[in-house]
Amino acid sequence: MFATGSTRPSRESAAKPAPARVLRVCADPNNLPFSNERREGFENRIAELIARELDSRVEYTWWAQRRGFFRNTLNAGRCDLVPGIPSSFELALATRPYYRSTYVFVTRRDRNLHIESFDDTVLAHLRIGVQLVGDDGTNTPPVHALSRRGYAAQLVGYSLYDDYARPNPPARIIDAVASGEVDLAVAWGPLAGYFASRQPTPLVLRPVQPQIDLPFLPLIFDISMGVRRGDGALAAAVDSVMTRRRAEVDSILAAYRVPRLDAPVAGGGT
Amino acid sequence: MSDLRLVVRMKSVVVVGLGAGLVLACERSADIAPDASRADSAVAVAPTPDTAAVSDDDGQWVRSARDYAGTRFSGLTQINSNNVAALAPAWTFSTGVNRGQEAAPIVVGSTMYVVTPYPNILYALDLTRPGTTRWTYQPKPSSSAQGVACCDVVNRGAAYADGRVFINTLDAQTIAVDAETGKEIWRTRLGDINKGETMTMAPLVVKGKVLVGNSGGEFGVRGWLTALDARTGEIAWRAYHTGPDADVLIGERFKPFYPSDRGTDLGMKTWPPDMWKTGGGTAWGFISYDPELDLIYYGTANPGPWNPEARPGDNKWTSGIFARDPDDGQAVWFYQTSPHDLYDHDGINESILVDLEWQGATRKVLIHPGRTGYMYVIDRTSGQVLAAPPFGYITSATGVDLETGRIQPVAAKQPRTGIVVREICPASPGTKDWQPAAWSPQHRMVFVPHQNLCMDFEGVEANYIAGTPFVGANVKFYAGPGGWRGRFMAWDPVAGRAVWTIEERFPVWSGALVTAGDLAFYGTMDGWFKAIHATTGRELWRFKTGSGIIGQPVTYRGPDGKQYVAILAGVGGWSGAIVSADLDPRDSTAGGGFVNAMRDLKAATTKGGTLYVFALP
Numbered sequence: 104m105f106a107t108g109s110t111r112p113s114r115e116s117a118a119k120p121a122p123a124r125v126l127r128v129c130a131d132p133n134n135l136p137f138s139n140e141r142r143e144g145f146e147n148r149i150a151e152l153i154a155r156e157l158d159s160r161v162e163y164t165w166w167a168q169r170r171g172f173f174r175n176t177l178n179a180g181r182c183d184l185v186p187g188i189p190s191s192f193e194l195a196l197a198t199r200p201y202y203r204s205t206y207v208f209v210t211r212r213d214r215n216l217h218i219e220s221f222d223d224t225v226l227a228h229l230r231i232g233v234q235l236v237g238d239d240g241t242n243t244p245p246v247h248a249l250s251r252r253g254y255a256a257q258l259v260g261y262s263l264y265d266d267y268a269r270p271n272p273p274a275r276i277i278d279a280v281a282s283g284e285v286d287l288a289v290a291w292g293p294l295a296g297y298f299a300s301r302q303p304t305p306l307v308l309r310p311v312q313p314q315i316d317l318p319f320l321p322l323i324f325d326i327s328m329g330v331r332r333g334d335g336a337l338a339a340a341v342d343s344v345m346t347r348r349r350a351e352v353d354s355i356l357a358a359y360r361v362p363r364l365d366a367p368v369a370g371g372g373t
Numbered sequence: 374m375s376d377l378r379l380v381v382r383m384k385s386v387v388v389v390g391l392g393a394g395l396v397l398a399c400e401r402s403a404d405i406a407p408d409a410s411r412a413d414s415a416v417a418v419a420p421t422p423d424t425a426a427v428s429d430d431d432g433q434w435v436r437s438a439r440d441y442a443g444t445r446f447s448g449l450t451q452i453n454s455n456n457v458a459a460l461a462p463a464w465t466f467s468t469g470v471n472r473g474q475e476a477a478p479i480v481v482g483s484t485m486y487v488v489t490p491y492p493n494i495l496y497a498l499d500l501t502r503p504g505t506t507r508w509t510y511q512p513k514p515s516s517s518a519q520g521v522a523c524c525d526v527v528n529r530g531a532a533y534a535d536g537r538v539f540i541n542t543l544d545a546q547t548i549a550v551d552a553e554t555g556k557e558i559w560r561t562r563l564g565d566i567n568k569g570e571t572m573t574m575a576p577l578v579v580k581g582k583v584l585v586g587n588s589g590g591e592f593g594v595r596g597w598l599t600a601l602d603a604r605t606g607e608i609a610w611r612a613y614h615t616g617p618d619a620d621v622l623i624g625e626r627f628k629p630f631y632p633s634d635r636g637t638d639l640g641m642k643t644w645p646p647d648m649w650k651t652g653g654g655t656a657w658g659f660i661s662y663d664p665e666l667d668l669i670y671y672g673t674a675n676p677g678p679w680n681p682e683a684r685p686g687d688n689k690w691t692s693g694i695f696a697r698d699p700d701d702g703q704a705v706w707f708y709q710t711s712p713h714d715l716y717d718h719d720g721i722n723e724s725i726l727v728d729l730e731w732q733g734a735t736r737k738v739l740i741h742p743g744r745t746g747y748m749y750v751i752d753r754t755s756g757q758v759l760a761a762p763p764f765g766y767i768t769s770a771t772g773v774d775l776e777t778g779r780i781q782p783v784a785a786k787q788p789r790t791g792i793v794v795r796e797i798c799p800a801s802p803g804t805k806d807w808q809p810a811a812w813s814p815q816h817r818m819v820f821v822p823h824q825n826l827c828m829d830f831e832g833v834e835a836n837y838i839a840g841t842p843f844v845g846a847n848v849k850f851y852a853g854p855g856g857w858r859g860r861f862m863a864w865d866p867v868a869g870r871a872v873w874t875i876e877e878r879f880p881v882w883s884g885a886l887v888t889a890g891d892l893a894f895y896g897t898m899d900g901w902f903k904a905i906h907a908t909t910g911r912e913l914w915r916f917k918t919g920s921g922i923i924g925q926p927v928t929y930r931g932p933d934g935k936q937y938v939a940i941l942a943g944v945g946g947w948s949g950a951i952v953s954a955d956l957d958p959r960d961s962t963a964g965g966g967f968v969n970a971m972r973d974l975k976a977a978t979t980k981g982g983t984l985y986v987f988a989l990p
Binding site for chain 1: 517518519520521565567568569590591592593645646647648651677678679680681682683684685715717788790792832833834835836837838839840841842843844845846
């Protein structure tokens with residue numbers, strides 16, 4: 104169990120023993136920029152920050168974040184914290200959002216395509232990469248926004264699942280823009296920001312418009328951390344840390360090039 | 374076929390199939406008596422009994438549906454409507470795996486073969502010493518990282534042929550094991566679980582080929598049916614279910630009955646460009662075979678992972694039924710039960726091969742209880758739909774047009790993200806899902822386990838996969854009209870209506886068995902195994918097993934000459950995930966919406982994984 108209310112600022116000391124308390128986190132072992140087994144993702148870094156503030160060490164249960172993730176991890180008691188969930192997610196209790204991001208249009212800079220909206224007529228002539236989730240007839244919002252507008256014939260699908268034996272399966276869509284396999288991709292902001300910044304070929308990211316497509320299709324999302332429903336104490340402790348260490352959280356997100364629609368406190372931003 | 378019974382003395386074995394004129398291992402003297410129930414000594418069967426003779430013998434059960442026609446009918450009469458009330462457990466066996474048990478136990482001679490859900494352990498049970506094993510084979514399928522292969526990881530059973538037992542593993546391998554010794558003979562990897570390519574279906578062996586189909590449509594897996602050489606495990610042919618004709622093995626022999634299935638490369642043209650490459654259309658159901666026509670019949674699953682609006686077109690060859698040549702896989706006809714599927718209505722349900730008196734002539738048909746809620750009677754030589762009356766409550770369509778073969782959808786019931794659409798019936802699991810029906814040639818009726826569920830699409834809810842947020846339809850299932858969620862019925866396919874029905878509280882997710890003893894058997898999700906008077910529908914016997922039943926019941930003659938009925942109990946599968954996967958009943962959209970309809974299941978059953986074998990005392 105995790106006790107709250109007795110946080111104190113961490114003190115660096117060469118002889119300091121590992122904290123006895125444990126912050127149990129469930130995360131995907133193969134999903135940069137969010138998280139991986141080597142703790143290289145921004146969720147890993149923010150989890151570490153929280154643990155430090157709470158005088159604890161992080162222990163992970165690694166689980167691919169797919170159907171069944173919350174049931175098998177957080178809600179099975181295998182861990183107490185999931186470092187990223189949509190703030191309106193019903194299967195967990197959300198902390199206050201720590202970033203708001205958006206799906207983005209991703210193109211090669213040298214194509215000069217200047218796409219800003221799903222209503223731009225140039226889309227009719229492009230091969231458009233989209234992220235596929237295959238969840239009972241629904242898909243990532245760009246797929247719906249584009250099919251509604253009659254662009255089904257231009258869509259090229261990149262499954263979020265792809266090949267889990269390879270690193271970061273959802274990243275294939277960004278490679279596809281860089282290589283020219285597609286002219287445009289519409290991908291979730293944090294994924295696009297991180298992998299685009301690592302491409303040798305310069306890529307351009309632009310938030311999609313509209314932000315909410317009719318009839319009720321959001322393309323922007325607030326992201327929180329998640330705890331078990333009913334675990335208000337841990338949620339409050341996390342909220343308290345995230346507020347106090349706002350600048351450091353923003354700076355981690357900025358380092359990973361997370362496109363943000365909310366204004367960072369200081370020093371952050373895309 | 375022959376009703377000759379098998380009696381063995383001492384170490385000698387004779388198996389005689391009168392029609393086929395086959396004789397095996399005729400060594401020392403043997404007595405052949407017309408009624409095996411008078412046998413008084415334990416028997417042993419030759420190491421490699423000829424499959425044709427063995428499978429014709431009602432005392433055996435060498436493949437899921439017993440025979441190639443898929444009838445699940447047994448001619449055994451020792452247990453019958455007069456004495457079944459005395460049926461009692463003879464022995465049990467714990468599989469050690471407490472997940473959804475969907476398999477049919479396979480019986481060959483004095484050995485029963487049971488394969489479990491992941492990790493797909495294959496047990497060879499010694500029927501001469503009930504409850505003990507001759508051997509255990511552990512395929513050790515790769516586990517993949519946790520969470521990669523979601524959900525209940527069922528297996529629908531093994532198949533026996535020519536001294537070998539064949540199984541599929543979750544990580545998409547087909548394995549041949551020596552039936553006598555349990556030694557692995559070959560294994561062939563057909564997919565990569567890291568890419569979502571899995572296998573759960575029961576193989577069918579036809580003319581020296583092991584026929585297997587894949588699962589995993591939601592992951593963008595491209596569906597196929599593959600034939601492996603039973604001796605070597607090498608791929609003999611593969612038919613994809615989307616893409617160019619060459620991949621789908623559509624050529625000169627392909628003569629679909631309806632115009633909308635005619636044309637070249639429809640597996641590409643009925644999709645937006647390239648979308649067929651991740652088109653789904655997997656084949657995870659049962660296969661049947663007509664040796665006279667020399668055709669196999671099986672269904673394809675729905676298109677995935679694309680949502681319907683992204684994939685305009687009929688999306689061939691998903692959600693339909695193929696007839697193919699087992700030697701080379703060439704397609705002979707196809708019928709699409711759900712063109713441009715909107716509801717997750719796979720076409721994988723079984724096709725039972727029956728010769729019916731139809732409007733004054735004998736027609737060779739197949740009976741396919743559809744996910745769509747229609748009981749298709751299809752001419753199996755041509756693919757023509759002779760009738761498709763509803764066998765459940767349907768709001769999503771008005772019927773099947775027999776001229777064009779096409780289902781007639783109701784526009785108002787088409788789900789669209791963000792729009793509330795209520796009372797879509799049948800819900801995604803359909804009026805019947807994979808759970809197989811049985812056909813009695815004596816009663817001339819189909820015995821159908823199925824469900825009565827409707828669904829609402831109620832706005833959206835936030836979802837999150839691999840760090841990617843999206844809104845998914847908020848889908849809830851609930852009982853259809855009448856309030857009962859399951860039903861078991863006897864259906865007359867010529868009259869096109871039910872003869873008798875039994876309503877059940879939960880969906881009847883088990884398979885059906887029917888016998889010449891005038892009995893039908895099925896199991897309920899809260900663990901009751903029931904014997905029903907096949908003629909009248911009256912319940913004659915029930916037994917409460919340790920966990921909900923979603924397996925396939927079988928019956929066989931044991932080494933002692935007595936008739937036995939066997940069933941695996943262990944709830945799970947899609948409908949039972951709330952128990953086997955311990956879902957939160959408060960989350961009405963968990964389990965793909967099924968949890969809403971199954972909140973009370975947790976109070977009615979717990980997980981399990983036990984084989985029950987019943988006999989008369």
